[in-house]
Amino acid sequence: MMKYKICLAFSLSIILAHGVMAQVVAPGAALKMVANGFRFTEGPAADRYGNVFFTDQPNNRIWQYGTNGNLSIFMEPAGRANGLYVDHQGYLIACADEQYELWRIGMDKKVEKLAIHYQDSLFNGPNDTWVSPTGVIYFTDPYYQRDYWSRTAPELVAEALYMYKNGQVTRLDDQFKRPNGIIGSPDGKLLYVADIGDNKTYRYTVRKDGTIAGRQLFANQGSDGMTIDEKGNIYLTGKGVSVYNAEGEKIEHIDVPANWTANVCFSGTNHDVLFITASDKVFTLQMAVKGAR
Template sequence: MSDVGVSVLSDVACHLGEGPAYDARTDTLFWFDILGRRLLELPLGAGKTREHGLPVMASALAHVDEARQLLVTETGLQLRDRASGSLEMLVEVEADRPDTRSNDARTHPSGALWFGTMGKQAQERAGAIYWFYKGEVRRLFSHITIPNSICFSPDGAIAYFADTHENRLYRVACDTETGLPVDDPVLTVEGNAMPGGIDGSVVDAEGTLWNARWGGGRLDAWTARGELIRSIPLPARQVTCPVFIGAAADRLAVTSAFEGMDAAARQADPEAGKTFLLDLEVNGRHDTPVAL
């Protein structure tokens, strides 16, 4: 285990905190409360979290340029104007399926975006993972219950994803120019031997995968071959996703959730839903802007 110090970065408790994304140009952290239909914004120098209400469930964000962001939502990919907060549909995805919503997503080094969908009640095998690049959308993998851990090796040659319901992490070889898979997925981590489930992940500049362990209250570091390097305890049981923050991407923030907790459970887990900062120097990476 680890003696890494952990502090509360934002004390705004999210029903389902997810999808953290860091904007290095403005030193700002963004993340979502999916079920609360909120986008959270924290300028790290200011220290006060801003809340933006959303008309739909959204789960992840990709940078476009100084004026725009791309939001992954329950009805598709929508452009958000940063100044006004207005949304514009770019491409509909499963908009005709009110039983599903978006979940995990991340941008490949090529600028392609991988994003997942799932049933709003976590219906078994109701979700999928999609690829978006320069206006085109393709479905990559079907029959996934809870898609998570979408992330990529530094050179873009490997993509990772998980089905939290199965508690399995996969890796798949990719075309570095397009982010498309070129082979079948390979099981890399079988997580059933450990408490909790494999949730969101990021990969640092050295190829180490950092995974938030939903229900396990910790952040795990894995090699590309699926070997556990270390585990860092966190103050909330249901942690959801890490992100590299800071100009040098040398710190980690982690979101969490109080989804499914009754009053007694929340009393026993008082930090649930908050966002945390790890006192740990890492060699991270900033996400590539998405190629529209």
């Protein structure tokens, strides 16, 4: 009997360690398609109320999906915006890819250009962004040749991670093949950056001044976009959505019926609905966990 109890306890510990019991999707929940007919959806970002802003970059639009289920165009044209994030003052931070800039957009649609170059060179094309609790903006700057650009080569050799703070841009890390997705912990102490070009995701410790240290391999998977939940689980995208716990162990995979899953965020009045941008479609999924913010 004692041997049986020991084996049972050991088996349960194995199950818990591998996340089988750590369910993140609500029981019985299924993907719901909100809308289709877009060209390529990206950059979902929720405000404090759970409303979502997302982009359709080829069509140069930012859309808004309200907690009431209404879908409407928020801004057009939109600087070919890609990744978005709603900061703690309610402004929309946008990676405006058309002229390789970082924007801050008010709810009145007024645009402030925060960063337009690094030193004397234009950015490659800011792609994804996250804002820390202290207001520091982090963004990735890979090079993806766009058909609406006149240039055919980058001015910057490095595809890098940057910080925008107090009007200044600082390069934090340039050891990537192609950085892309980015998210931070709600306490601002950890930063996760995906190198989609090398199929890896890294974790950093954030210092008090906003700079980073202690680069560690978090997962052997890259990601287009990323989010984080209240338990510290990290959501990576590409072929569906893969969920990793805080130790970097894969605990869940969500299949998405689309050619490519670009990005995710938590939405809804309780911040417990996963909003998924996937090629020409957007989906929602009821979760058993809430997003961290």
